Amino acid sequence: MHNKEQEFEAFLNITENRSRILAVIIAMVQDFSVAEDLFQETVLQILKSSHLYDKDRAFLPWACGIARNVVKRHWRKLKKQPVSMAQEILINLAELAVEDDPDLWREERVALHHCLKKMPDRFQRLFILRYAHNYKGKELSERADIRAGSIRTTLARLRGKLRQCISMQIEVSQ
């Protein structure tokens, strides 16, 4: 196959698997901004290596392997990589992260959009500050006007409410 065609095929595969590749990176770096930058780097690496991809094998594990290597290189470059054991654990967790059913990602994405529309204003502000603007810790608590000590709990509660809504939404749609 022509190299350009291989790149285009890879491009389509990335499109279909974007969220799961991103999840692998998030599982390792636990920061959305860093993860988005490394995702871009991963996309470049996938396109550069598209001629090496064996079409008889699943795309996602291959792409996730590239994503993990990109994160490892990032750690080395920063010279702030987690100590070896922590690094190993994060890599293991990233591998476990996307073992789940790809249909769940599709269903939950649709359901989440419905649920976000129903979200109370106080959660909406927190949601945007944390998940779009990537504020964390003290800065997030100040901007969201939530006590610093309860930020983690409030975020967990937000996810819990959405999780509950998503389950109901999926149940209804089935």
Add this chain to the structure above:
Amino acid sequence: MTEKEFEKMLASYLEGEMDEHDLWSFQKAIKEIPAYRRRFQEELRLHTLMHEAAKEQVAHKKLTSVSLSATRTQWGRRISAVAVCLIVGGLLAGMVWFNLLQPQDTGFGVFLNVSGSEPVKVVRHGQMTIAQAGTVIYRGDLITSGQRSRATIELNEGTNLVLEEASVVLVDQTPDAQTIIRLDAGHALFEVEKRDPSISPVLVQTADATVEVFGTLFTLEAALENTRLKVYEGLVEFKQINDGQAVKVGSEKYSETGSGPLVVGDLSELISHEPQSVELTIPASDDAYLDYNKAFNNSTLKVEGKRRTFYLKFHVPVTGQITGARLQLTQMIDPGSGTLRFHSASDNNWSEDQLTPQNAPKAQTECARYVGVVMPRQTIEVDVSNRVRGKGFYSFVVTMDQGNTGHDIWFGSSESPFPPKLIISYMPEDDLN
């Protein structure tokens, strides 16, 4: 580890606040207890999807504000009919936008036509379907054409879009009903219906530029490097995203994004450096098929294993240099799937009304192949540039590999509303001299 302790750790992990010791315990629990593993996957999935959804919401709000400010500008009111050609770069940068937006229940547009030897795909909620004429488009649909396929799309609000080969486009609408067309890669022709200035303009986006239009005809093409805008008629505002610089590009002008400031140049200068080929669509002069050695010259062209073969003859009248030739067939009545082989014919001494097994031309070199499904009303296209070299007659013998029973396909013949076409691109002799 209790469930409460695990949940606390999970929240801490997602915030990146976990120390090495806790990380080890956390991993151990996930590996050993299936319920915790599922919770970890579930929560990371939600965490990732929430991030993507939040970024989409913010992007939507930005687009809405751009739309409102544009409506207030004077230049927008002056636009009547505009023809623009926009060449877009940034395939890679465009990928950051690949979060699908939520489609609504009502259709947003429809595929008028799909052609070529590869499918045109629609990604909706992460699920891919193959487009065909009549396929309904919903808000948030991501549409991709193959290296050898094209599609014509009509949006309900009046915009027509021809998606060229190897292109990726997303169609959507803001909450205040502004149409957004995002070209991430490839090349597309847009025809935007003239609209009242009080109605939001159509917003066309690329990875590094935006164009707002109130009524226009333009094309978009994604290369790897940058965005180029060509305006043939009318006026549009062309904005470079990275520095916010905007220029007005009028009739017969062009501009392109890049590292420097936006510069507007004469389109004639640009075009004079580009080869100007002309396209000509030629109907078949003869077409018929043999079925169990019996000839048929009716509204269909049937092909099936050893049983049915069809024959096409075209007369190419041009004398200029031929730069490309594509053969198009449109399915009629019976769809199917398999391998279609297009052979050059041994001679042109046959006619559709006197075809017999004895005088039918023999299949010689295979010059093109189509593999896959042919759906109702689908137009398939194969490249026969290697066969059509200049003025004269060209005959093709079309066969289909033997498959399972019932694997046949019927295409429209010259006597049908969906006739075969030979589309040639050539350099007129005046241009060559």
